[in-house]
Amino acid sequence: MHLPRTILPVVLAAALVVPATALAQSNPQPTLKFSPATVKGGSKVTVTGKRWSMGEIDCDKTITLSATDASGQATSLPTIKLKKASQTKFSQRIAVKLPTGSYTVTASQDCDAEEGGDAVTSTAQAQLTVR
16 A cells, blocks of 8 residues: 555654553553641641552662752652552651641652663652641
């Protein structure tokens, strides 16, 4: 079958999009959530996450949390300790020792590379308000 030159780029582009979409669905992004999302300074909050530890890839048992305020100042929060490297979800209580304000909290987990690949860092973000 011979396709006109104007159709061939469209067909090739569609062929590339389908595998990328399938890959994104097979490796959904991790999530991060705080409950409650507004807390008093010094109190505890429950942190939950899903879809961490990317399957067969060897990942750290620690998920680090960093809270960034509106001025861009980042502060480390207590880390999440997973029971095993393959654990894909968690729910833990941590103390929030931050000044009053709104924060974007970034969670990060480092994973070793698959054979011949690059190391991967999974990340997710959630909002947290301290009053």
